[in-house]
Amino acid sequence: MACAWRQVEGKKGKGSVRRPSADMACDMVVASNKAGYCTCPTGHYFYDAGHPPISCRDACAGYRPYQLDETRDVLGDFRKGAKSEKVSIQNRTRAWSAFGVFVLVVSLFLFLRPSASEKTPREVYEERFAKLMGPTQRG
Numbered sequence: 619m620a621c622a623w624r625q626v627e628g629k630k631g632k633g634s635v636r637r638p639s640a641d642m643a644c645d646m647v648v649a650s651n652k653a654g655y656c657t658c659p660t661g662h663y664f665y666d667a668g669h670p671p672i673s674c675r676d677a678c679a680g681y682r683p684y685q686l687d688e689t690r691d692v693l694g695d696f697r698k699g700a701k702s703e704k705v706s707i708q709n710r711t712r713a714w715s716a717f718g719v720f721v722l723v724v725s726l727f728l729f730l731r732p733s734a735s736e737k738t739p740r741e742v743y744e745e746r747f748a749k750l751m752g753p754t755q756r757g
Contacts, residue, residue, distance in 0.1 A: 620644070621678045625654045631664035644674045 625640035631653045642648060653667040658678035665672070672681070737745070 620657065621659070621674050622657050623648050623652075623654055623674050624657060625652060627653075629653050629667035631655050631666050642674075644678070647671050647673050 621644035623642040623644075623646065625637045625642070626634035627637055628634045632655070634653065640652075640654075648654070648665070648669075648671065650669055650671050651667055653665060655662045655664040656674035656677040658674065660678065663674075663677045
């Protein structure tokens with residue numbers, strides 16, 4: 619079985635009427651407004667309209683933007699406040715990894731940036747304390 623995109627009519631990738639005239643090669647990126655499925659040596663992977671742009675080569679290699687047999691609008695679910703049960707564990711891991719890298723980079727930037735002033739920590743503390751307390755009277 620060769621790798622290819624099989625176009626269907628309508629917005630559901632599974633159970634719809636095929637449109638062979640709109641089929642695409644394995645390497646072509648399928649736009650998110652198309653519904654259909656990828657044929658791979660390992661089976662068929664169905665996409666409803668609204669899926670992220672993907673090529674069947676990626677789908678056959680194992681990349682899954684979410685569970686393909688039961689696709690849903692993942693962002694729509696989050697906008698409604700519901701947690702999507704269809705988001706794959708792999709993509710959750712990727713998202714948390716990216717978030718971790720982001721936090722690390724921001725932390726390093728804040729920690730390693732040059733100081734705006736050459737004041738000692740005690741001088742900075744005293745200055746902030748004076749601003750909070752207002753003018754004091756010394757006797």
